[in-house]
Amino acid sequence: MNKTDVSQNILDKIKKEHIKPVPKWHFMLKKSVIWGLFAVSLILGSFAFSLILLHINEVEWDIYEQAAGSMWGFVLMVIPYFWIVFIMGFIFLAYYNFRHTETGYRYNTFYIVLISIGASILIGTGLFAFGVSEGLEDAFSENVPYYKDLNFGRHKIWVMEERGLIGGKIIKVRAVDDFDLKDFQGKMWIIRVEEKPDPTFPRLNKLKSVIIPKPGLTVKVIGVKENDNVFKAFEIRPWKRVERFIRIKF
């Protein structure tokens, strides 16, 4: 009995149908895309981490009582949830893309995630140190719809007029202790600076910032709302706590 030669049949089919090996560049391209996506995920994760650092660094812990009534409440308020969700998403993407590389499957999930987190922290810290995160934060605030409005950014503490915390841009200066401010929600305020705060006012940090108000300056104002348009300020602070040596603008 003649046994069909399966292999010969397949070879004949390959020849008959002119089946050819796929060119190498096709696989190189696929490999590059996957590694590229992995790198992009890591970089975006680093950006997210640098913004988390920025948000935490900019928190003014001395106003916790005024803002939230308790330290716990304040901590829950200042946690940058938006960027934490983002960094988790990018870490997952980095893990997913790495897993789809040629040899990615050989590595334990725990170590891939750990290294991705480590890389994001390292690069993110570098970006923060060089002021990249501030540029990103400004770019998001100005260009991403709802970023400021939904209080995803640092502004969320400084739109609490009922609690005596507002922030915004100085529009017009009449005197050092009397100027107009447009807050982050677009509302106009007359700011009147009082030298001595009400004794019942929560105790603020003893180190006071000296601000000379001028048009265009973004500031934080701590005080008491007198009425819908007038705000009695006990302290004016610069919007940024620390000026960076290098600042990258987007």
Added chain:
Amino acid sequence: MDIKDPAEKTDEELANTALDNQEYFYYLMKRYEKRLLSYILHISNFSSGDAEDVLQEVFIKTYKNLRAFDKSLKFSSWIYRIAHNETISEYRRKKASVSTISLDDKDTEIIMKSLKSSHDIKEDLHKKDIKEKVREVIYALPAKYREVLILRYIEDKDYQEISDILKKSMGTVSTLVSRAHKHFKKEARKRKLDMLI
């Protein structure tokens, strides 16, 4: 000019040569024809005809992707990976349920001896009805455990090769084999196959 006899060439050399000369691919196919057909039958419930169709697809895919062969792998691991993936794809397409069992007596004995905790193999392990029950146990296992048992004990692959075939880390493979043992014993207990526990 390449004058080395195809039989003397390694798989990797044959794969490389096949890129320039299609005829050499025939020798590669001949080396893996029986092994892969047997593997496809073991991990699926396909008839011989369907298994041969899958085998054809496997070899065609292998030929098309020859330039993608990662030389850090063994060629056998790579081609087994293609066979595994093609079989699973075809299995899902047909949505077939396990109704026929493809392990022969010899393969069944290999698994029985490998999973038995004691090295004393009792006489009754050779009885046909016991082997039939053991085959039922193997096919009652979830696919992920059955696959690793077949690769480990019938295809005689080491953990690194299984890792490369299934694209899972070695730690995961080790865990799967260990859990496969436990599941096997659990199923054997249900079928009163105490000699295997």
